[in-house]
Amino acid sequence: MTPSDLERVYGALAEHIDAVGPAKSELFLSKLALLTAREIGDARRVLTLLDEARLNIDAAD
Amino acid sequence: MRPAGRGDTDSLYFTYPHFDAPADRDALSNPAPIAIVGAGPIGMTAALGLAREGVRSVMFGAKPTFNEGSRAICIARSSLYIFERIGAVAPFLEKALGWTTGRSFYRGSQILEFEMPDSAQEKYRPMYNLQQQYIEQFLWDAVKRNPLIETRWQSTVEAAEDTPGGVRLKVQDPHGSYTIDAAYVLAADGARSQIRKMRGLRLKGENYEGRYVIADVQMPHDYPTIRRALFDPDCRRGATILIHKQPDNIWRIDYQLADGEDEAHAMNEGTVRASVTAVLTEIGYDGEWELEWWSIYSANTLALDDYRDGRIFFIGDSAHIVPIFGVRGLNNGLADAHNIAWKLAWVMQGKAGEALLDSYTPERRGATLDVFANATKSARFMTPPTRGWQVMRDAALNLALSHPFAGHLANPRQMTPYTYADSPIVVEDDASFSGGAPAGAILPDALIGDAHLSDHLGDAFSLIVFDQALAKAIDLPDVAVIVLDTGSKAAKILSAGPSSAYLVRPDLHIAARWFEATPEAIKSGLTHAIAGVERHDPK
Numbered sequence: 001m002t003p004s005d006l007e008r009v010y011g012a013l014a015e016h017i018d019a020v021g022p023a024k025s026e027l028f029l030s031k032l033a034l035l036t037a038r039e040i041g042d043a044r045r046v047l048t049l050l051d052e053a054r055l056n057i058d059a060a061d
Numbered sequence: 062m063r064p065a066g067r068g069d070t071d072s073l074y075f076t077y078p079h080f081d082a083p084a085d086r087d088a089l090s091n092p093a094p095i096a097i098v099g100a101g102p103i104g105m106t107a108a109l110g111l112a113r114e115g116v117r118s119v120m121f122g123a124k125p126t127f128n129e130g131s132r133a134i135c136i137a138r139s140s141l142y143i144f145e146r147i148g149a150v151a152p153f154l155e156k157a158l159g160w161t162t163g164r165s166f167y168r169g170s171q172i173l174e175f176e177m178p179d180s181a182q183e184k185y186r187p188m189y190n191l192q193q194q195y196i197e198q199f200l201w202d203a204v205k206r207n208p209l210i211e212t213r214w215q216s217t218v219e220a221a222e223d224t225p226g227g228v229r230l231k232v233q234d235p236h237g238s239y240t241i242d243a244a245y246v247l248a249a250d251g252a253r254s255q256i257r258k259m260r261g262l263r264l265k266g267e268n269y270e271g272r273y274v275i276a277d278v279q280m281p282h283d284y285p286t287i288r289r290a291l292f293d294p295d296c297r298r299g300a301t302i303l304i305h306k307q308p309d310n311i312w313r314i315d316y317q318l319a320d321g322e323d324e325a326h327a328m329n330e331g332t333v334r335a336s337v338t339a340v341l342t343e344i345g346y347d348g349e350w351e352l353e354w355w356s357i358y359s360a361n362t363l364a365l366d367d368y369r370d371g372r373i374f375f376i377g378d379s380a381h382i383v384p385i386f387g388v389r390g391l392n393n394g395l396a397d398a399h400n401i402a403w404k405l406a407w408v409m410q411g412k413a414g415e416a417l418l419d420s421y422t423p424e425r426r427g428a429t430l431d432v433f434a435n436a437t438k439s440a441r442f443m444t445p446p447t448r449g450w451q452v453m454r455d456a457a458l459n460l461a462l463s464h465p466f467a468g469h470l471a472n473p474r475q476m477t478p479y480t481y482a483d484s485p486i487v488v489e490d491d492a493s494f495s496g497g498a499p500a501g502a503i504l505p506d507a508l509i510g511d512a513h514l515s516d517h518l519g520d521a522f523s524l525i526v527f528d529q530a531l532a533k534a535i536d537l538p539d540v541a542v543i544v545l546d547t548g549s550k551a552a553k554i555l556s557a558g559p560s561s562a563y564l565v566r567p568d569l570h571i572a573a574r575w576f577e578a579t580p581e582a583i584k585s586g587l588t589h590a591i592a593g594v595e596r597h598d599p600k
């Protein structure tokens with residue numbers, strides 16, 4: 001994935017989160033997580049990604 | 062509970078029998094080899110299992126009739142084999158509704174249809190629906206005609222004390238009170254077991270949050286015998302609903318109560334009627350219906366640490382309470398009864414070592430813990446315990462509307478019988494097999510001509526081999542030798558080679574298997590399976 005590809009996905013995510021609204025964004029992202037996990041097709045890889053996503057989560061406070 | 066004006070056993074379609082207390086006091090036997098406390102489905106199955114082995118028992122039932130209400134309605138395939146072995150299966154096959162399919166719905170749309178494993182190789186369907194009072198009736202019909210079982214109704218066991226050679230029970234019936242001695246006692250006295258309390262034992266485990274009302278209604282509803290699960294339906298936002306068809310046009314509706322919902326209010330006849338009406342509207346039924354019976358339960362996973370206390374063995378609900386997701390309350394108890402019956406009989410008859418009885422707890426408590434693990438998984442989906450589980454459950458359901466793969470997360474994975482791999486009387490599985498069923502598992506069935514493999518099994522142990530010469534070299538008491546073709550379907554299902562052998566116990570679990578068997582290995586395998594007693598050929 002090129003930097004500009006990633007930028008496109010990044011932007012689309014932002015727009016979708018706005019479009020579904022705050023009440024539905026968690027549902028939307030969880031669905032997306034399940035879909036993406038299935039695309040990746042490797043449970044161990046996905047579980048590692050989960051850990052990576054949690055890194056520094058408190059730095060957002 | 063039943064609608065106003067109807068008594069506890071006033072059913073729309075079932076006539077509860079009335080049983081008198083024993084009147085002729087002199088005819089009551091004392092002592093008894095085995096006393097069974099509780100004449101519910103598990104007590105009766107144990108009595109029949111013992112009788113099958115030629116062992117007499119006296120069974121006490123506190124009430125003058127069967128359990129009121131239809132309670133457990135799903136009978137698993139493995140339980141049908143138990144009914145077959147104890148000579149009671151015929152009426153079940155005639156009356157019960159077999160099924161293989163389940164459908165799950167999310168907000169009115171179907172998101173999953175699953176099939177439970179079934180094929181022509183199977184003798185019985187994976188699941189049958191039948192009201193518990195029929196289950197008890199059919200077992201009772203077999204108990205009644207069995208001369209080895211003496212049933213005493215309206216007889217409550219009030220004390221159980223150890224004696225040097227057994228247990229002394231104190232029994233109260235309408236004519237008075239007496240004691241009876243038994244070498245062993247089976248406590249089949251249900252979830253509120255008095256024996257358990259008398260012995261100072263406690264169930265341990267967890268209670269889950271979800272509470273369900275179960276209601277049975279009679280209606281001419283046209284839908285096949287398919288288990289329906291409704292997630293987050295319009296009629297009950299946030300709740301899960303299960304719908305099952307039973308014989309006699311009876312439909313079981315289980316609906317989850319909301320967190321703050323008041324239990325007493327939920328159990329009011331008026332509330333139940335309104336709730337049922339809403340469910341029926343949801344599934345598109347607008348015809349007539351009658352309310353038969355309703356009750357409430359919450360999901361628990363509770364079990365005794367040890368199912369044995371000296372000469373008392375706990376079987377069924379007295380030993381464990383399991384959540385009903387996955388339908389194991391009754392089925393798990395039936396397997397307890399089947400497990401202890403042959404072991405107790407063989408020990409009493411000197412055909413097996415005393416230590417055989419010590420295998421009961423690891424095998425059956427192991428099965429219960431396995432049920433707990435599965436039930437916990439189902440409960441997380443049916444009744445998400447935390448926000449995280451709730452978020453992911455909702456995501457899976459929502460995604461399933463467009464992507465069927467996500468619907469499989471809603472598959473309840475109905476009961477698969479437990480493998481007694483860690484049992485002290487099961488020989489460690491032979492790793493040379495590349496498939497088949499491992500030691501400790503239930504023997505899989507297979508078609509052999511017009512009959513099934515299970516039809517060929519002996520009354521006691523069975524040895525399945527694929528080589529005539531090996532068969533001829535085996536001459537062990539209480540072992541029926543069955544020789545199968547190496548090219549047969551059964552050989553394939555068992556992944557057997559030409560010199561393989563499976564040793565099958567009286568309860569149809571595999572005691573041991575060898576990819577390359579020898580007569581010596583088989584002989585020592587049998588010795589292991591009956592806890593160390595060397596059996597000599599009586600000839």
Ligand SMILES: Cc1cc2nc3c(=O)[nH]c(=O)nc-3n(C[C@H](O)[C@H](O)[C@H](O)COP(=O)(O)OP(=O)(O)OC[C@H]3O[C@@H](n4cnc5c(N)ncnc54)[C@H](O)[C@@H]3O)c2cc1C
Binds near residue numbers: 102378392
């Ligand atoms: C309201 C209700 C709904 C249920 N719904 C479901 C369901 O939907 N699905 C499911 O799988 N399971 C369900 N169950 C559980 C299922 O009914 C039990 O697992 C099953 O009945 C267990 O059988 P048992 O023989 O161990 O105990 P029980 O059926 O409870 O039988 C115990 C027997 O012992 C007798 N007894 C008790 N104390 C004494 C004494 N001191 N002396 C003599 N006799 C005594 C009682 O009278 C009774 O006959 C339900 C249970 C209840 C109560």
